[in-house]
Amino acid sequence: MTEVSRETFDDVMVPNYSPLKIIPVRGSGAKLWDKDDNEYVDFAGGIAVNALGHCHPELTGALKEQADKLWHLSNVFTNVPALELGKKLVDNTFADKVFFSNSGGEANEAAFKLARKYASDNFGSDKNEIISFKQSFHGRTLFTVCVGGQPKYTQGFEPLPQGITHLEFNNIEMLEKAVSDKTCAIVLEPVQGEGGIISADKAFMKKVRELCDKFNAVMVLDEIQTGMGRTGQLFAYMDYGVEPDVLTSAKALGGGFPIGAMLAKDKFAVALNIGSHGSTYGGNALACAVASKAFDIINSETVLAGVNEKRALYETKLQMINEKYDIFDEVRGKGLLIGGALKEKYLGRARDFMVASLEQNLMILIAGPNVIRFAPSLLVTEAEIEQGMAAFEKAVAKVVAA
Numbered sequence: 517m518t519e520v521s522r523e524t525f526d527d528v529m530v531p532n533y534s535p536l537k538i539i540p541v542r543g544s545g546a547k548l549w550d551k552d553d554n555e556y557v558d559f560a561g562g563i564a565v566n567a568l569g570h571c572h573p574e575l576t577g578a579l580k581e582q583a584d585k586l587w588h589l590s591n592v593f594t595n596v597p598a599l600e601l602g603k604k605l606v607d608n609t610f611a612d613k614v615f616f617s618n619s620g621g622e623a624n625e626a627a628f629k630l631a632r633k634y635a636s637d638n639f640g641s642d643k644n645e646i647i648s649f650k651q652s653f654h655g656r657t658l659f660t661v662c663v664g665g666q667p668k669y670t671q672g673f674e675p676l677p678q679g680i681t682h683l684e685f686n687n688i689e690m691l692e693k694a695v696s697d698k699t700c701a702i703v704l705e706p707v708q709g710e711g712g713i714i715s716a717d718k719a720f721m722k723k724v725r726e727l728c729d730k731f732n733a734v735m736v737l738d739e740i741q742t743g744m745g746r747t748g749q750l751f752a753y754m755d756y757g758v759e760p761d762v763l764t765s766a767k768a769l770g771g772g773f774p775i776g777a778m779l780a781k782d783k784f785a786v787a788l789n790i791g792s793h794g795s796t797y798g799g800n801a802l803a804c805a806v807a808s809k810a811f812d813i814i815n816s817e818t819v820l821a822g823v824n825e826k827r828a829l830y831e832t833k834l835q836m837i838n839e840k841y842d843i844f845d846e847v848r849g850k851g852l853l854i855g856g857a858l859k860e861k862y863l864g865r866a867r868d869f870m871v872a873s874l875e876q877n878l879m880i881l882i883a884g885p886n887v888i889r890f891a892p893s894l895l896v897t898e899a900e901i902e903q904g905m906a907a908f909e910k911a912v913a914k915v916v917a918a
């Protein structure tokens with residue numbers, strides 16, 4: 517076996533990541549272990565991906581079963597797991613059609629291309645402007661970083677795709693002024709994840725719907741982080757009383773197996789006609805078999821209802837910690853997408869809390885420099901929350917004392 521360590525990363529990997537020093541080798545539920553068998557509580561969930569924890573036996577079973585049957589065909593043929601998953605997504609959402617990809621970024625790439633194509637087919641090529649929002653995140657392909665509202669991710673990659681405007685999130689007045697007959701899409705996350713766990717207001721979401729209808733623009737909801745049970749609904753839009761035209765899913769969709777999906781109403785889906793878009797691996801049989809099983813587990817009364825019960829426990833614990841250490845201005849987000857916005861005194865120091873937590877055998881996330889983020893397994897147990905929060909309190913005590 518090749519000897520590897522954290523140092524190997526710096527030797528052989530492109531330096532675009534700076535991974536923490538522990539290398540987990542094994543996981544079960546909301547726990548991880550490194551090679552020396554040190555145990556960690558996982559509140560990071562692979563960045564909201566491992567919605568059913570690590571190595572859920574039913575997902576492992578679905579993967580193994582499919583692995584012995586058929587792995588891959590390409591889109592020259594269709595396959596049974598893709599058809600089954602597609603049917604489940606259509607039967608349980610606003611959508612009439614599905615396109616499968618391998619990641620969230622690719623699902624968004626498909627959504628944005630669809631919006632341009634729909635507008636071009638129906639209204640001419642002048643209708644090409646995409647309205648998006650500041651501090652949003654939509655992926656790392658060139659088109660999706662440009663639609664995303666974080667300039668640091670596009671710097672140095674110019675020339676950039678054009679026709680994209682970024683407005684203040686939740687600002688209705690500004691949106692009303694900016695939208696026009698040239699707008700082909702309005703794109704938003706129901707809860708901005710990477711941008712700091714900021715929820716869209718209900719009135720704002722309704723206004724996006726209204727303006728999209730008025731100006732024949734495609735309403736695209738990026739539910740890559742908020743979807744598949746994360747907020748306590750199958751998709752977060754279900755809490756808003758508003759249906760999008762197009763929705764993207766990934767992360768929790770595959771429970772750890774790479775897959776993404778773009779869901780669309782028929783009226784818009786037809787724009788991606790034969791040959792206009794594609795992916796070699798999109799709808800891969802292994803990925804769809806795992807995602808199909810994950811869908812069945814997540815889309816159940818008990819799992820979805822459990823999300824908000826578990827959130828309540830997190831909130832209670834965080835409130836107790838905050839009363840003692842006074843670090844958060846606000847605990848926000850929805851369901852098990854939980855953000856702790858740091859007080860002015862700790863601005864820029866979210867990563868310090870993450871590193872201190874790891875020293876207490878707890879994995880957490882950040883959402884930008886000022887927000888601590890928890891995105892645990894939807895099946896995280898009360899005991900795991902207690903254990904993890906005890907570790908978090910110790911980490912907070914250390915950072916505050918330092």
Ligand SMILES: *Cc1c(COP(=O)(O)O)cnc(C)c1O
Binds near residue numbers: 620655
């Ligand atoms: C993670 C994420 C993406 C990108 O997904 P990838 O699988 O990394 O390409 C896009 N949008 C949102 C809201 C995300 O959270």
